Amino acid sequence: xxxxxxxxxxxxxxxxxxxxxxxxxxxxxxxxxxxxxxxxxxxxxxxxxxxxxxxxxxxxxxxxxxxxxxxxxxxxxxxxxxxxxxxxxxxxxxxxxxxxxxxxxxxxxxxxxxxxxxxxxxxxxxxxxxxxxxxxxxxxxxxxxxxxxxxxxxxxxxxxxxxxxxxxxxxxxxxxxxxxxxxxxxxxxxxxxxxxxxxxxxxxxxxxxxxxxxxxxxxxxxxxxxxxxx
Numbered sequence: 635x636x637x638x639x640x641x642x643x644x645x646x647x648x649x650x651x652x653x654x655x656x657x658x659x660x661x662x663x664x665x666x667x668x669x670x671x672x673x674x675x676x677x678x679x680x681x682x683x684x685x686x687x688x689x690x691x692x693x694x695x696x697x698x699x700x701x702x703x704x705x706x707x708x709x710x711x712x713x714x715x716x717x718x719x720x721x722x723x724x725x726x727x728x729x730x731x732x733x734x735x736x737x738x739x740x741x742x743x744x745x746x747x748x749x750x751x752x753x754x755x756x757x758x759x760x761x762x763x764x765x766x767x768x769x770x771x772x773x774x775x776x777x778x779x780x781x782x783x784x785x786x787x788x789x790x791x792x793x794x795x796x797x798x799x800x801x802x803x804x805x806x807x808x809x810x811x812x813x814x815x816x817x818x819x820x821x822x823x824x825x826x827x828x829x830x831x832x833x834x835x836x837x838x839x840x841x842x843x844x845x846x847x848x849x850x851x852x853x854x855x856x857x858x859x860x861x862x863x864x
Contacts, residue, residue, distance in 0.1 A: 730836055
């Protein structure tokens, strides 16, 4: 089992640590879709008992990242195309509303500054081919900043809980470097729309940005057919 171990963060207990590391390995495809989960190997690798491993598996099962079968054990779920479509649909509705809220406000200088700073970090990673996972994290943070400005951070957290399959596909896209330039350009466009209050451009940029994956999904399925399911 290919499993990458990171150090325990300050203040993390064994349950939190096990869940975070296991989820990170699933999200970044170190644990590939369809891979069998070995409780013993994970507990040994993380130096924890099997109890927090089982608890993490239960939580990840609720997030549809792990399937548990009575006779076969626990298996990393494949990327479900229906769940991907549903998550993108939810993001489409919510993102449009967040951008409209920002466009209607006058006091947004600090928001624009934070978004531009975030975007500059994204560009550095792309230009120097740094950690792809960090680019994905910054991409998420870019949108989280907008939700937080709108005082809708709990909605963002709910979206992330329902977007595990969509986010795995997005991360796969980042690793394959298929849409990085397009993502940067779209983030630039979003900032311009918010800065100038261009309500009329919101629908188009949200659709374009959230459905980048449709242009390359066929390529991904052909390359890694065992990663996906209907």
